[in-house]
Amino acid sequence: MNPNLDVVIRTVDLSVSANVYEFYESLQQYQIETWINNAGIGSFASVGEQNLKRMESMLHLHIEALTVLSTLYVRDYANVEGSQIINISSGGGYQIVGNAVTYCATKFYVSAFSEGLAQELKDKGAVMRVKVLAPASTETEFIKRALDLEEFHYKGVVPKYHTAKEMDGFMLELYDSEKVVGIVNEKTYDFELRDPIYPYASRTRS
Amino acid sequence: MNPNLDVVIRTVDLSVSANVYEFYESLQQYQIETWINNAGIGSFASVGEQNLKRMESMLHLHIEALTVLSTLYVRDYANVEGSQIINISSGGGYQIVGNAVTYCATKFYVSAFSEGLAQELKDKGAVMRVKVLAPASTETEFIKRALDLEEFHYKGVVPKYHTAKEMDGFMLELYDSEKVVGIVNEKTYDFELRDPIYPYASRTRS
Numbered sequence: 001m002n003p004n005l006d007v008v009i010r011t012v013d014l015s016v017s018a019n020v021y022e023f024y025e026s027l028q029q030y031q032i033e034t035w036i037n038n039a040g041i042g043s044f045a046s047v048g049e050q051n052l053k054r055m056e057s058m059l060h061l062h063i064e065a066l067t068v069l070s071t072l073y074v075r076d077y078a079n080v081e082g083s084q085i086i087n088i089s090s091g092g093g094y095q096i097v098g099n100a101v102t103y104c105a106t107k108f109y110v111s112a113f114s115e116g117l118a119q120e121l122k123d124k125g126a127v128m129r130v131k132v133l134a135p136a137s138t139e140t141e142f143i144k145r146a147l148d149l150e151e152f153h154y155k156g157v158v159p160k161y162h163t164a165k166e167m168d169g170f171m172l173e174l175y176d177s178e179k180v181v182g183i184v185n186e187k188t189y190d191f192e193l194r195d196p197i198y199p200y201a202s203r204t205r206s
Numbered sequence: 207m208n209p210n211l212d213v214v215i216r217t218v219d220l221s222v223s224a225n226v227y228e229f230y231e232s233l234q235q236y237q238i239e240t241w242i243n244n245a246g247i248g249s250f251a252s253v254g255e256q257n258l259k260r261m262e263s264m265l266h267l268h269i270e271a272l273t274v275l276s277t278l279y280v281r282d283y284a285n286v287e288g289s290q291i292i293n294i295s296s297g298g299g300y301q302i303v304g305n306a307v308t309y310c311a312t313k314f315y316v317s318a319f320s321e322g323l324a325q326e327l328k329d330k331g332a333v334m335r336v337k338v339l340a341p342a343s344t345e346t347e348f349i350k351r352a353l354d355l356e357e358f359h360y361k362g363v364v365p366k367y368h369t370a371k372e373m374d375g376f377m378l379e380l381y382d383s384e385k386v387v388g389i390v391n392e393k394t395y396d397f398e399l400r401d402p403i404y405p406y407a408s409r410t411r412s
Contacts, residue, residue: 200301
């Protein structure tokens with residue numbers, strides 16, 4: 001830990017729309033170099049069996065909060081040298097997985113929104129960079145919370161996964177890179193830095 | 207118009223979450239053979255310049271209402287012979303377009319959710335079919351409303367488009383087909399019936 005860092009922690013439920021605006025407003029005093037939308041929740045059930053309340057919280061958090069915060073940050077920092085947005089998607093933002101269809105659809109949104117925003121800003125000659133990180137299984141509290149378990153251990157249960165520390169390293173590689181997408185290859189579990197994956201068409205309004 | 211049809215029209219603002227549940231409840235007296243999520247709004251602006259209130263309405267309508275209504279219909283009808291969901295996506299659900307990034311991201315969600323649900327239900331042996339229609343430019347009130355214009359004429363302005371009547375025909379082709387995706391080819395403007403486009407991995411929970 002760098003002793004010169006002044007770490008400020010705020011606890012906010014970003015699945016509640018009003019909190020999202022309030023949270024962004026409350027940061028006006030800071031100069032923010034990098035904005036990372038990392039908050040997410042898992043939801044593993046078939047569409048018919050999914051808990052609707054949990055599903056709606058997931059939509060608000062993964063989609064609405066991420067879009068509002070990205071938009072506000074772009075408004076304030078699009079032309080500030082060195083500014084970046086890194087949005088956390090998932091391998092599920094590029095491949096749909098059964099019994100996690102709604103979760104994956106939210107991550108398709110995150111991938112398309114982030115890749116699109118990255119390219120839209122480049123089209124405009126803005127200096128801000130936008131990137132998207134797509135992890136596969138990573139050893140965090142994600143599964144424990146998604147399945148409401150007392151505890152959950154990855155070792156010996158999840159066939160392949162990265163540790164949170166490994167994922168931190170991948171995030172830094174993406175941060176330092178000129179590429180837009182940092183994605184874990186589902187087969188090899190290697191981390192790959194890539195150009196945008198989804199097709200994009202520029203359009204300038206007259 | 208078929209004189210034997212009893213057409214019932216309900217006007218509901220589905221961008222308001224409570225209305226969505228109330229609307230579905232209010233249909234309990236009917237046997238519903240096909241559920242079409244067609245409501246949508248356009249939003250054309252760069253991410254930084256988009257109107258946040260309009261953007262949030264779009265997220266609620268394209269994503270939240272569609273997901274809640276699809277889920278409730280699946281719960282009631284997954285095993286009813288002949289039942290179908292047809293969700294209306296867009297060419298923008300398969301290709302991101304600059305100055306319509308958030309709109310396209312919502313349609314990526316619709317495409318991934320619908321393709322995923324179609325395959326999840328097949329995996330389970332359910333009889334319900336789920337399909338996704340992806341139009342390109344179609345002569346409706348979509349642009350007029352998206353751009354808040356008094357009037358808008360497609361002829362002579364939009365280089366290529368289908369009429370609403372043509373799109374109705376494509377919808378019927380998709381309805382009658384065993385394919386999951388009905389999409390307008392962006393280059394030829396031909397309508398194509400296709401298998402799911404996004405990669406999908408089955409997963410059965412133990």
